[in-house]
Amino acid sequence: MNWLIVTTEQNIELDSINAQFKDRKANAQITTDGTLVILNDLLGDDYWKDYHNFLKSLDVYEKDPIWPAIPE
Numbered sequence: 001m002n003w004l005i006v007t008t009e010q011n012i013e014l015d016s017i018n019a020q021f022k023d024r025k026a027n028a029q030i031t032t033d034g035t036l037v038i039l040n041d042l043l044g045d046d047y048w049k050d051y052h053n054f055l056k057s058l059d060v061y062e063k064d065p066i067w068p069a070i071p072e
Helices: 008-018 040-044 046-056
Strands: 003-005 036-039 059-061
Touching: 008 036, 008 046, 036 040, 040 046
Parallel strands: none
Antiparallel strands: 003 036, 003 059
C-alpha cells in the first residue's frame, strides 16, 4: 500500500470536500510519528473521483506507516 501525507491545512480542505457528500468520507489516519496519511489507492477508484484532484496534490509518504496501539 502507498500512502500520501495530509498536512493540517490539507486536512481542512479534506473536511471541506467530505462535507459535500453524505455517502462517503475520506479520512486521514495518524501514524505513531504524528504524520497524517491517507491511502493512495483511492486514486484508482472511480467512487473517489471527486477526491482525485485533492489526492494528486499530496506528497508521498516514503515510509511504511506504524499505527498507534489500540487501547484494550
